[in-house]
Amino acid sequence: MPVTSSPECNLIFYTNPQSRGQIARWMLEEVGAEYRQEILQYGSQMKSEEYLNINPMGKVPTIVHNGKVVTECAAICAYLADAFPEAGLAPSLDNRVEYYRWLFFSAGPLEAALVNRSLDVTVKKEQETMVGYGSYDRVLDVLSERLQNSPYIAGNEFTAADVYVGSHILWGLFFGTMDKRPGFKEYSDRLVQRSAFIAAKKIDEQLIAEAEKGG
Structure with a gap:
């Protein structure tokens, strides 16, 4: 599975399972890239100074790949298609x-x-x-x-x-x-x-279920 907990991973995915982050998650699964997920809660976590330094909008999703920040779902999809051309998800x-x-x-x-x-x-x-x-x-x-x-x-x-x-x-x-x-x-x-859609959906649904159980 592409999700990893390794701190050395060069692709970090900031998301919340109940957000447009589901779009980026699907795209990450499509390209098959290993990524580390950081789950942010609405409110203080998304508006924290640390995260606002990454995404000044204080919204998810955001990816950081090799130190480069990409926000906005359409941009994330297009970027990942180009960054991982072996997946064949962008036309010539x-x-x-x-x-x-x-x-x-x-x-x-x-x-x-x-x-x-x-x-x-x-x-x-x-x-x-x-x-x-x-x-x-x-x-x-x-x-x-x-x-x-x-x-x-x-x-x-x-x-x-x-x-x-x-x-x-x-x-x-x-x-x-x-x-x-x-x-x-x-x-x-x-x-x-x-x-990839099925795999991404399963991850987010599990995260949602865990949050509801914990809450």
């Missing part, structure tokens, strides 16, 4: 158009639309040109069209972009924060069968 440089397009589509329009929807923020018709995603329905329609015509978000092969995009869809469907669209379920069903 001359074939990254769709990979970049959908990775940043999800980090921008998709996440903004989903968050605003969850917060009951209503964007009026005349305000749609002012927000990066236009409208919630348009974002989901565009994503649905893509997934009806491509087995994975960047094409025929699974990439790091699927970890990020797929996490949004899996959570959205599970928690009811995303409306169902054609192609979403079929795509999700392919993702949850991956061994």
